[in-house]
Amino acid sequence: MKERYDPHEVETKWQSKWREARIFEPEPDDRKKFFITIPYPYLNGNLHAGHTRTFTIGDVIARYKRMLGYNVLFPMGFHATGTPIVGLAEQIAKKDPETIRVYNQLHQIPLEVLDNIKTPEQIVEFFSIEDEAAMKSIGFSIDWRRKFTTTDPHYKKMITWQFNLLHGLNKVVKGAHPVRWCPHDENPVEDHDILRGEDATTIEYTLIKFKLDGEILPCATLRPETVFGVTNLWVNPKIVHMRVKVNDETWIVSKEAYDKLKFTDKNVELIGQVNGDALIGKKVTNPVTGSIVPILPASFVSPENGSGLVMSVPAHAPYDYLALRDLKGADLTAYGITEDVSSIPLIALIKVPEYGKYPAVDAVSELKVKDQNDPKAEEATKLVYRREFHGGVLTETTGKYAGMLVSKIKDVLARDLITQGIADVFYEFSEQPVICRCGATCVIKMVKNQWFLNYSEPSWKEQVYKCLAGMQIIPPELRVEFENKIDWLKDKACARRKGLGTRLPWDPEWMIESLGDSTIYMCYYIIAKYLDEFEPEQLKEEFFNYCLLGKGTAQSVSSSTGIDIGIINAIRNDFLYWYPVDLRSSGKDLIPNHILFFLFHHVAIFPETYWPRSIAINGFVSLEGQKMSKSKGPILTLRSAVKEYGADITRLYILSTAEHVQDADWRSADIESTRKQFERFYKIAYDCLAEQNNGNCELKFIDKWMLSKLQYRIRETTDALNRMQTRRAVQNAFYHMMNDMKWYERRGGIAAKKDVLNTWVRLMAPFTPHICEEIWEGQGKDFISLNKFPEADISLIDRSAELAEEITGNTLRDIEEILRLIKLKPKKVILYTAPSWKKNILKKAIMMKKDNVLDMKTLMNALMSDPQMRPHAKEIPKFAQKIITDVQGMENELMISLTEMDFDETCALKESLDFLQRVVECDVEIFNADDAGYDPQGKSRMAVPMRPAIYIE
RNA sequence: GCGGGGGUAACCAAGCGGCCAAAGGUGCAGGACUUAAGAUCCUGUUUCGCAGGAAUUCAAGGGUUCAAAUCCCUUCCCCCGCACCA
Structure with a gap:
């Protein structure tokens, strides 16, 4: 570990070590498995901040699970089917100035490279290399042996198999569907083809x-x-x-x-x-x-x-x-x-609470609409329509529909x-006119003889609901959204005339639409590892039927395809081991389309044991408040972020800036401050490791406090990660820990430092793996990426150390506040801790609260009958009143510590005496109010448990 | 229109019945260190207060409760999706 932190040096070092040691290339073994996938990126541009967020969240979970002892499979592929890549190739080939500008300046592709791109295939080739390099540069723990592109001939075989299967199951049917249509171009119009009326539905x-x-x-x-x-x-x-x-x-x-x-x-x-x-x-x-x-x-x-x-x-x-x-x-x-x-x-037919028999008549008179040309007529129409729709019930006029809600x-x-x-x-x-880019007015055309995935089929939906019910949805509030969307999903046209992709096997004029071909590809990662072992032609239907569905035998598949039986068995075993998908983590834009189709196709093809287990959703990323756009800008690429800040800082920043479905806003000012914090982290670690060995010292309150605090941070981080709250996790594992360490150092803590660092660095490893490896290097024998994630040790939680720090902190804050108000330089500060009778009252009040009988009368009766309280009879009522309010709002744990522990405030303050004197820059003396030796102004009367009285001269 | 998510201090953003005048960060102000800048560290940042206190706050209005930013009702405002496009 060097004194100066150079992210690129550290990061490339560890990335190559990981690669050489092949630590992210899992094979089935006797551990529990965890299969996590993230949507493969579409290859029409470089990865940007949005990908950075989704993918980093996935990588953190993969690393976390790995450190928990799971055998983790985290693969990645590339998506290229569909029309945008074809369109992009045309634009680049004809040197469209706007396209060249965006791809040269924003995607940062040199002009000479763009010059040589002529075909969609070249684009696929180019970006698949770029994207892989980008993902490696940020340290994702991906098993790259399984990479593929959706235009690969092997992949197409799997898609062909899948669609034949669905066709056989009657899930693909013929029908007609309305589309936005340009009569001039004789083509369906997509969003970006529309000049006017983009919002029309x-x-x-x-x-x-x-x-x-x-x-x-x-x-x-x-x-x-x-x-x-x-x-x-x-x-x-x-x-x-x-x-x-x-x-x-x-x-x-x-x-x-x-x-x-x-x-x-x-x-x-x-x-x-x-x-x-x-x-x-x-x-x-x-x-x-x-x-x-x-x-x-x-x-x-x-x-x-x-x-x-x-x-x-x-x-x-x-x-x-x-x-x-x-x-x-x-x-x-x-x-x-x-x-x-x-x-x-x-003729009235709807009864609605707001109006009499004839709602239109009432609305017209209510709004004083003059005639049919009065603009208010529109308003009245909307009002009546809304009320009748929501609250209206059909009357007898409607015969068999009577009594139904509109x-x-x-x-x-x-x-x-x-x-x-x-x-x-x-x-x-809904709005007119809708004008195409070519200038023509668009219409709605019924496309005939179109192939549809029959998603509206009730029994299919039923299966998907069942699957959803058995799944974990993260965040859980989104479950209702999923239910609504499943309900809403209609049949989906699954074939197109143009673009890259796989042809419909039974009607090869049509190309399988590109969302339809990316529904069950997670199972293909298992096959993709073995692609060198066979030719695409060998991937016959029986191969997939056996390897993925267990139909037939390895022997028969081997003899009909010519694939080695050992390979077939290995693939089948891999499938049985890795499937189902344990976690699919994705951006929220994919909920109403890809994620739904992912579920539909899984339930249609696989038996219930292989249905996905959980889905996690995250929000978008904007740039300094502006929405990103791949084709127009602004855009921030993953590679430029890593180049500028390094992988770890980029990861830490993007994780900490928003939680779950919230959108994140990337601000360079904020990531700069993350960089500074991060450099401090590095320095703390460096200094700590450089210090002479100082173990075996006796632990003071402050050391016990730090160790205690650490356990809470571990607990919170673990809990947050289990809920995939990466922001909260980082908040605890990094920012709060940082502040705890600051306080610990300021208080002169030393003895527990190395232990704390050892745990802290493992706590941070899923988020910022490179630097953690670097810090770990001298300490452990193995990669930290393969080490154990810390577990909270309850025996290290020390409530009296916490109380000691709390009273020290409170007292210091009070002294400073007084000093600020009286604006004097103190010569001497005297503290008086609470007398025992006050502590007794507090304990009594807490006991009563526990028994749910705490009120002024009961407390006073109890106190007045106690002979030991007599001497303080005058002060008791006022104090008791205050204690009651305090105890009413007191946290449970604090009440327990205050009653069950015999915490000595004087002793705690004495231990931090040096610190207090250093900070207030004068002598500090401590007395117990029971026995106040020196008390010229009688301040000791003010002493309250956990809040000593203060006298300053 | 339908469905989903929101409105918290200068800004971003936690909290979702009681240690809440409200975490964390940014910005701003003051201080320490330094020849200086930067970095770092302290302190403050609703209002009032020369003894640790008080008052008013969490879109607006009303309600429930011993207790509400948090629960309920009403109103206002903002964002996203609604498809054959990845």
């Missing part, structure tokens, strides 16, 4: 088919339940409608709606046109209730929305009610309508109508 409307002389007037609605309250239809007389053949039916819709229909899975054919005013006055049949209702004119109907036709439910929709009211007295004879339409009776029945009702053929689904953007 797809909304599912129900299209209810009203009938008019054999033709259909479909009305789009978000509230299908209100079909029971329809009194009329609204048509804008000023717009021209299209008559369209839709499958076997004839529909009348707006021009805009017709355009949208062309992209659905329906066959549409334009037949002719109908003017809006020609429809008005006609009567349509409500397909649900059978009632006949008129078509009326309304200006608020927009051709852009839905079908361009609106069903009117004036009892529950303010717009409908207003439009109806606005027609009062209007002359509609031109449309052949003679009756006064404003007197059409409303929020519960909505979807069921819509499905019912659709299966009866009287309704349809219609998709629309």
Whole structure:
């Protein structure tokens, strides 16, 4: 160990020692195993601070478990399938200036390297080397023999096997799905392809088919339940409608709606046109209730929305009610309508606590909405909708749905109508317009004949719930989130036309989507170690069936594949040993996708014994308050952080800056201060080791205090690590320990120092392994990485040493406060510890608290009947009152120590006398108030247990 | 809209019924050391107080309790996800 700390020297030294000794390359043995995995990084850029956080947390747990005696498998691979790498290769190949800038300056790739990149394969090659080097540079304890890339031919064999298996289990099915679509590019648009309307989501409307002389007037609605309250239809007389053949039916819709229909899975054919005013006055049949209702004119109907036709439910929709009211007295004879339409009776169907029978009417009058063009109409609509959705119950009007909650029945009702053929689904953007990068307006297209993973299948979900119930979720509060997300997950399109990846074995026009191919790859780490032993072609289905599922025999697999039977047995044994995954640790962005799929695929493929055991989730990392972006910046790469600060400091910083799902903010000012603290740690260790051997001294209170404190730190650190609270762990193992050591040194502690350091360095080893190896080097024979993690030794917990330090600290603080107030330089300080009668009262009060009978009256009775208390009768009431308040809020442990130990305050203070005199820079004398020799101002009366009275002159 | 997470002193951030005027860090101020800078170490950092004390605080308002930053209700505000994209 050198006097000056040079992180890079220390770190490269130990990294190569670890590598040479192959200490992170585990093989099955008789220890308990621990299999931890972390999502492999996607190879379209360098690892950044976000990876640094997730991966470091994983490495800390791996190292911690290893030091607890587990046989730990911590592997790593690389993800390359999908479209972004292909896109990046194109951008680099055509020298896109922005891409070149980001990758040159932010990802720090030299221009001459970028110049030579022409293909996606080169990108994969380049970043897999970079990322591996980065992970090695920060000291992750990864078994690199198992590395692979998802585009490897061997890996593809495993994916092919998996998908064939799922297909056979009916988990992959054909269907149609709505996607955002650019009619110009004829492609689905992804988020980054959108110029305007990025926030638009797809909304599912129900299209209810009203009938008019054999033709259909479909009305789009978000509230299908209100079909029971329809009194009329609204048509804008000023717009021209299209008559369209839709499958076997004839529909009348707006021009805009017709355009949208062309992209659905329906066959549409334009037949002719109908003017809006020609429809008005006609009567349509409500397909649900059978009632006949008129078509009326309304200006608020927009051709852009839905079908361009609106069903009117004036009892529950303010717009409908207003439009109806606005027609009062209007002359509609031109449309052949003679009756006064404003007197059409409303039909109520939802009962809601806030309103009377007709919520729309109440809302309109409450907000004083004037007419259908009043902006407040929108507000009233939202209000009614919200209240009816959350608190509404359907009335008898709705027949068999009566009594149901609106929020519960909505979807069921819509499905019912659709299966009866009287309704349809219609998709629309929540915001319009949505504009593609090419300038075209996007639509929602129904992609047909798409392959889906059938995640919505109830029995599949049931299995996943079961798996989740048996798992540990870290942090535990996230469990409900997982349950919700499993519930929410729908079928997922699993095939794409472009990108890197594996082809669907039974329909090779399609590429397996890249989230689908990274669900059970953890089991592939077991095979990946043996890749030199066979060619991809040898990895036939029976190989995986045997090695991963135990189907068939090693003998038959060996003869059909030509793979050595010894290898096959070894892989099978490795699988049986290592599986299941004990811990999957990941960033929170992967919860609604990868982590879910990980669970779904595991339960579908493996028997219950091999289902994952726990999942841990952590938050993001921002940079000086700014969100990081791989493609736009800002970004901080792992390598540049390590280059600047060293591996250990980077690790310590990123671990300590946020806990669990909280987002961390990387600030260079903060990591600078971590660096300083860390250098102090190094110095403390260096000085301690350089000191002459001073063991065998008698331990004083302060030494016992330090050893005692250390046990708490170990206990807290262990507890924190068991809950994967790395921040709290570092807080205890490093920052609090640092402050304890400061106090210990300041108090002149020496005797326990070497022992403390020996434990401390092992406590720190999972977090900052390099420096700990360096400090350990002289001390232990073996790597500290393979040593035992400290265990708290209860016999070293010394409550009287703690009380002694507490009273010393309290007293010093009190003296300093007085000095500050009186602003004098003291000549002499005299301390008076509490008299025995006060201690007795305290003990009595604590006893009463334990028996739950502590109150003023009981205490006073007890005291007054005690003859020994008589002499102090005058002082007792006031003191007792104070003691009661103190004891009420006292910590249990303190009460125990105060009653059960015969702690001598005077003796404790005498031991720290030198220290006190040094700090206050004058003589300090100590008396017991029972026997105060010198007390000119009678201060000794103020003495209280654990708080001596003070007299300063 | 649906679902999840939050609002704590100048800032970051612990605490989630009683040793809480509230850990730790940063910043700021004062002091020690030093020729000086830096580093390091002490002390302070809501307000008032020339004897260790008191008052008012944890988004806002109300409630439960001997006791609330912590539990309950209402309101306001912020962040994230909502998919075929990794």
